[in-house]
Structure formats: structure tokens, C-alpha cells
Amino acid sequence: MSALARTLPIRAFDVAEIRMDFPILSRQVHGKPLVFxxxxxxxxxxxxxxxxxxxxxxxxxxxxxxxxxxxxEKATTNYEAAREKVRAFINATSDSEIVFTKGATxxxxxxxxxxxxxxxxxxxxxVLTALEHHSNIVPWQLIAEQTGAVIxxxxxxxxxxxxxxxxxxxxxxKTRIVAVAHVSNVLGTVLPIELIAQLSHKVGxxxxxxxxxxxxxxxxxxxxxxxxxxxxxxHKLYGPNAxxxxxxxxxxxxxxxxxxxxxxxxxxxTFEKSTWAEAPAKFEAGTPPIxxxxxxxxxxxxxxxxxxxxxxxxxxxxxxxxxxxxxxxPGVKLxxxxxNKASVQSFTMDGAHPHDLATVLDRSGVCVRAGHHCxxxxxxxxxxxxxxxxxxxxxxxxxxxxxxxxxxxxxxxxLQ
Amino acid sequence: xxxxxxxxxxxxxxxxxxMTFAELKDNFALFDDWxxxxxxxxxxxxxxxxFPIEFQTEANKVRGCMSQVWLVPGHDVSDGRRFAFAADxxxxxxxxxxxxxxxxxxxxxxxxxxxxxxxxxxGDLGLDQHxxxxxxxxxxxMVQKIKEYAKA
Numbered sequence: 001m002s003a004l005a006r007t008l009p010i011r012a013f014d015v016a017e018i019r020m021d022f023p024i025l026s027r028q029v030h031g032k033p034l035v036f037x038x039x040x041x042x043x044x045x046x047x048x049x050x051x052x053x054x055x056x057x058x059x060x061x062x063x064x065x066x067x068x069x070x071x072x073e074k075a076t077t078n079y080e081a082a083r084e085k086v087r088a089f090i091n092a093t094s095d096s097e098i099v100f101t102k103g104a105t106x107x108x109x110x111x112x113x114x115x116x117x118x119x120x121x122x123x124x125x126x127v128l129t130a131l132e133h134h135s136n137i138v139p140w141q142l143i144a145e146q147t148g149a150v151i152x153x154x155x156x157x158x159x160x161x162x163x164x165x166x167x168x169x170x171x172x173x174k175t176r177i178v179a180v181a182h183v184s185n186v187l188g189t190v191l192p193i194e195l196i197a198q199l200s201h202k203v204g205x206x207x208x209x210x211x212x213x214x215x216x217x218x219x220x221x222x223x224x225x226x227x228x229x230x231x232x233x234x235h236k237l238y239g240p241n242a243x244x245x246x247x248x249x250x251x252x253x254x255x256x257x258x259x260x261x262x263x264x265x266x267x268x269x270t271f272e273k274s275t276w277a278e279a280p281a282k283f284e285a286g287t288p289p290i291x292x293x294x295x296x297x298x299x300x301x302x303x304x305x306x307x308x309x310x311x312x313x314x315x316x317x318x319x320x321x322x323x324x325x326x327x328x329x330p331g332v333k334l335x336x337x338x339x340n341k342a343s344v345q346s347f348t349m350d351g352a353h354p355h356d357l358a359t360v361l362d363r364s365g366v367c368v369r370a371g372h373h374c375x376x377x378x379x380x381x382x383x384x385x386x387x388x389x390x391x392x393x394x395x396x397x398x399x400x401x402x403x404x405x406x407x408x409x410x411x412x413x414x415l416q
Numbered sequence: 417x418x419x420x421x422x423x424x425x426x427x428x429x430x431x432x433x434x435m436t437f438a439e440l441k442d443n444f445a446l447f448d449d450w451x452x453x454x455x456x457x458x459x460x461x462x463x464x465x466x467f468p469i470e471f472q473t474e475a476n477k478v479r480g481c482m483s484q485v486w487l488v489p490g491h492d493v494s495d496g497r498r499f500a501f502a503a504d505x506x507x508x509x510x511x512x513x514x515x516x517x518x519x520x521x522x523x524x525x526x527x528x529x530x531x532x533x534x535x536x537x538x539g540d541l542g543l544d545q546h547x548x549x550x551x552x553x554x555x556x557x558m559v560q561k562i563k564e565y566a567k568a
Contacts (some may be wrong), residue, residue: 352505353510359509360450361452385506414454
């Protein structure tokens with residue numbers, strides 16, 4: 001099935017055509033056309049994903065693995081085919097390096113609880129950046145508390161960029177784990193993963209990348225990035241929620257103890273002692289998210305079917321257009337203007353709380369996120385309590401940026 | 417050095433609504449579009465008694481994700497048995513919605529407070545999306561606090 005998908009010709013990128021693939025984009029909210037600018041929180045799903053999941057439930061559903069009957073074999077084949085699709089998508093060397101999780105948060109918690117507990121000793125250091133999402137902070141705090149390890153934070157620059165020099169200042173012989181976002185969910189900053197990987201490995205530390213925002217905007221090759229763990233969620237990648245991926249180097253997964261116990265993850269169980277299955281099964285206790293995994297596989301097939309280089313250029317165009325137009329609205333200030341950015345733009349408006357902005361924009365059909373974006377430490381660094389954030393996916397248009405601008409002018413009138 | 421420093425009051429001035437919820441609903445029905453409704457709500461917030469900055473403390477903060485809300489419980493000055501509260505938000509619309517909660521709850525008897533379903537009331541105004549229990553925002557948390565305080 002995946003072989004067939006790969007042989008399908010790649011469509012030339014046409015945003016009007018792309019929009020037709022996403023049923024929800026034709027709906028209205030509050031009597032206005034939907035302008036969905038919140039894909040960084042969760043992306044909309046193409047028909048192909050919905051169809052694949054319906055097909056899985058209607059025709060090919062049973063529990064996976066060790067079923068002796070045809071239907072279970074079929075479901076298992078589909079589930080494992082999704083794993084192969086993920087492997088190829090991120091250029092991992094083997095299927096067994098792909099662990100399906102509940103989501104990216106679950107994947108990071110897995111690494112912290114399993115790998116972290118295995119290696120961290122009192123005084124060891126975990127290096128994070130000031131722009132991390134709470135899900136790449138709190139799991140490390142939990143394991144630091146349990147092991148006596150210490151968290152060190154790499155500061156960011158005023159424009160939201162991160163200097164490699166700052167990493168060089170913080171990473172030292174005591175560093176065991178470095179955990180960073182590929183792309184900031186608030187600022188859009190793209191982090192120099194290859195260089196951070198080199199610095200980490202020089203001192204023998206492992207690098208985890210929170211790829212939630214990274215994998216949706218660019219082609220990810222985990223081998224080229226040089227990291228040791230890469231975590232992402234399905235629902236931001238135009239797939240369903242309740243499915244995430246942890247990629248880890250085979251030798252790390254082999255050495256790591258299980259994260260949760262249950263069915264599927266064992267080899268032999270007696271009341272005296274149990275032995276574990278090989279990875280990835282070792283980390284997939286219980287019945288896995290079967291249909292969400294199949295849905296994620298369909299999302300990957302969908303993305304493989306479009307010209308992703310052109311899609312990335314389209315997203316960049318939207319970002320640059322928004323970055324040029326937003327400051328023309330009186331009182332609007334951009335938050336996050338690093339050179340290397342993905343299509344995520346935070347902003348504030350003088351005299352208007354981001355929550356109020358989002359509330360008024362909603363009545364124009366414009367969906368933006370407002371708040372601390374699960375990055376309270378970053379808000380402190382930026383000196384704000386909240387921002388409004390517009391994020392652009394493959395299906396957004398310049399016309400939608402225009403609609404945002406018109407709605408912002410209206411909001412300004414209401415809120416001044 | 418000076419002896420005439422005014423001492424800070426123990427509590428901010430409690431909200432004592434100038435209209436009933438039925439009157440608010442009638443006023444609301446006069447507006448054709450949401451921009452005007454939000455303007456009206458913001459005005460309601462602006463007319464709230466001042467909430468001095470020294471009460472914007474962590475202890476008085478109601479947890480919410482998008483905006484900050486502070487709440488101080490107390491009693492109606494005209495009738496010490498009735499529950500009242502003072503509250504504030506750093507967001508204008510949220511502050512206006514706080515005023516709507518004031519109209520519903522502040523100065524009411526504990527029995528009345530227990531019997532009011534603010535979700536229904538907000539629904540009558542077309543504002544239900546601001547108070548659905550699934551939204552983990554400051555207003556929902558504020559209603560919970562009001563109900564707890566009124567019971568105590």
C-alpha cells in the first residue's frame with residue numbers, strides 16, 4: 001500500500017486544490033467563512049485521513065498482534081504499515097526505531113522516565129532552552145526531582161533567535177541530556193539542531209528534539225539532523241490526535257527500561273519476574289492507538305503526494321506577508337522576528353488583551369490562539385503575560401491573512 | 417515620616433449591580449452585531465467599582481489559561497447576610513463578563529446563588545461559549561469559587 005502511494009505522481013502545489021481536500025475549510029462560523037489560523041495548535045484533516053480511518057473502522061478493525069484470524073492479521077498489517085510510513089517519512093534506519101505513543105507529550109515523558117531515570121545521577125545536568133513548551137520542561141523537572149539532576153536553561157535573544165554560542169556556554173561535561181524544540185510554538189524560531197547535536201555529542205550528552213512544530217513545516221531527516229530522540233504528534237501533521245511518535249536510535253531503545261507495564265510489551269511473564277519484548281513493542285504497553293496510527297499513515301501518504309518544497313515556500317510566503325502586514329495595524333507589534341522562522345507569528349496589540357483580540361476576531365470567523373501557549377517561562381522572558389498567535393498551514397491563503405488584518409482593525413475599534 | 421498615610425482598606429468595594437439580569441437581556445437584544453455587544457460588555461466592565469492593584473495578588477487570582485482574573489469575596493454593605501464580591505481582569509471583555517457575573521450573583525442570597533445556572537444565563541445572551549465547563553478559563557473557575565464562597 002505504501003509502495004503504491006510512493007509511486008503516485010506528486011501533484012503540483014495549488015492551494016485552491018489543497019483546500020478542496022479539507023472538508024472543514026468550506027464551513028462557516030458565526031455566518032462568516034472560516035479563517036483557520038491555528039494549525040500550530042492542531043491542524044485540520046484532509047479527506048484522505050478521514051476516509052482511511054473510516055475504512056479501518058468499517059472494514060478492517062480488530063485488535064492487533066497475535067490474532068490468529070484474518071481480520072486481526074489485516075489490522076496488524078495496516079498498523080505496522082503506518083510504522084513503516086513514519087520510518088520512511090523521517091528517514092529512520094529501521095521500523096523498530098519508531099515507537100507509537102499517545103502524543104508528543106507522552107513521547108517526551110517516555111524518554112524522561114525511561115532514559116532519564118537510567119542515566120541521571122545527582123548533579124548531572126539537563127539542558128533546555130528558554131522557549132520550550134511546558135511538555136518539554138515539566139517531564140524533565142519531574143525526573144530531575146527524582147534523580148537529583150539539575151536543569152540548565154539556554155537563554156534566547158530579543159528577536160526570539162537562539163545563538164549556538166549560548167548553547168556552547170551552557171553545555172558542559174556534566175550535561176547528560178539536551179532537550180530542545182525544533183521550532184518554537186510561540187515564536188516560530190527554527191533551532192540549529194545539527195549544531196546543537198554536535199555540541200551535545202562532544203560532551204557525551206544525548207539530544208532530544210521536540211519536533212511537533214518542526215515536522216509540519218519541513219522535511220525531517222533524523223539521520224541528517226544528528227539528534228538521538230525525535231518526538232512529534234499526529235494531530236499537528238494533518239493526522240488524527242491520540243497518536244504520537246517517538247523516534248530513537250536503536251541502541252538507545254535496546255538499553256532503555258520499559259516505561260509502562262502491560263500486555264504487548266512482554267516476552268515472558270511469571271509472578272517472580274517478567275522479561276521484555278524487543279523495541280518498539282517494549283514501549284507500547286496495552287492495546288495501541290490502532291486507527292489513529294493508520295490515520296497518521298494516511299496523513300503521511302497525503303503529504304508525500306503533494307510537492308512539499310512548494311508547500312514550504314507557500315507557507316514562507318504567508319509568513320512574510322503577515323509579518324509585513326500585521327505591523328501596519330496601529331498598535332500591533334510582532335513577537336518573534338528571528339531570521340530563520342517557520343510560519344508561526346505571535347503578536348500583541350497595544351491596549352488590547354490577546355484574549356479580547358481572539359474573542360473579537362472569532363466573530364469575524366478568524367481563529368487565532370491567545371494566551372501563554374503553554375510556554376509561561378518564555379512569556380516571562382518576553383515580558384508579557386500572553387500573546388495572540390496566527391499560524392499558517394499548507395491550506396492557508398494570502399486572502400486569509402487579509403481577513404485577519406481587516407478583523408484586527410475592527411477589533412481595535414471595539415477594544416480601544 | 418508622615419502620619420497621614422491613608423491605610424489600605426481590607427477589601428475592595430464590592431460589586432452592587434445597577435440592573436437586573438432581565439434588564440441586561442433586554443438591552444442586549446437591542447444590538448444587531450457582535451462588535452456592539454462586545455462594546456457594551458466592555459462598558460459594563462469599565463463601570464465596575466475600582467479594584468485596587470494591591471488586591472491583584474496570587475492569592476486572589478483565579479486560575480485561567482488565557483487571561484488573569486482576581487476575585488475577593490465579601491458581603492453586601494446594605495445587608496450583611498447577602499454574598500457579594502469584587503473582581504477584576506486584565507482583559508477588557510473578560511472584565512465585562514465579570515460584570516455580568518456581578519449582575520447574576522453579587523448581592524444575592526446564598527439560596528439564590530445556589531439556584532442560578534450561569535451557563536443558562538450566558539446562553540440567553542449568546543455568550544455561552546465563554547462559560548462552557550469544558551473551557552478551562554478564569555470565568556468558569558470564578559463561578560466555582562463564587563458558589564463555594566456563597567455556601568460557606
